Amino acid sequence: MPGQPPNLQRLPKGCTFQERCTFKFDRCVAERPLLREIAPGRTKSCHLKGFDPSGNAVQG
Numbered sequence: 001m002p003g004q005p006p007n008l009q010r011l012p013k014g015c016t017f018q019e020r021c022t023f024k025f026d027r028c029v030a031e032r033p034l035l036r037e038i039a040p041g042r043t044k045s046c047h048l049k050g051f052d053p054s055g056n057a058v059q060g
């Protein structure tokens with residue numbers, strides 16, 4: 001992911017990657033995504049649900 005990591009002493013309200021993420025949408029700014037298990041032994045912390053068959057981001 002291009003760009004610089006956030007200032008750890010001034011983290012944004014929502015997702016810490018919001019300034020660098022090309023898929024950012026309104027919820028990313030308002031709410032920090034929770035870490036959740038998506039498969040046994042695999043977790044993610046992102047509001048995106050995934051991508052449709054055309055490759056378009058599906059917002060969660």
Ligand code: SF4
Nearest residue numbers: 015018021028046047
């Ligand atoms: S929650 Fe996911 S889509 Fe939103 S800014 Fe963070 S990494 Fe990007």
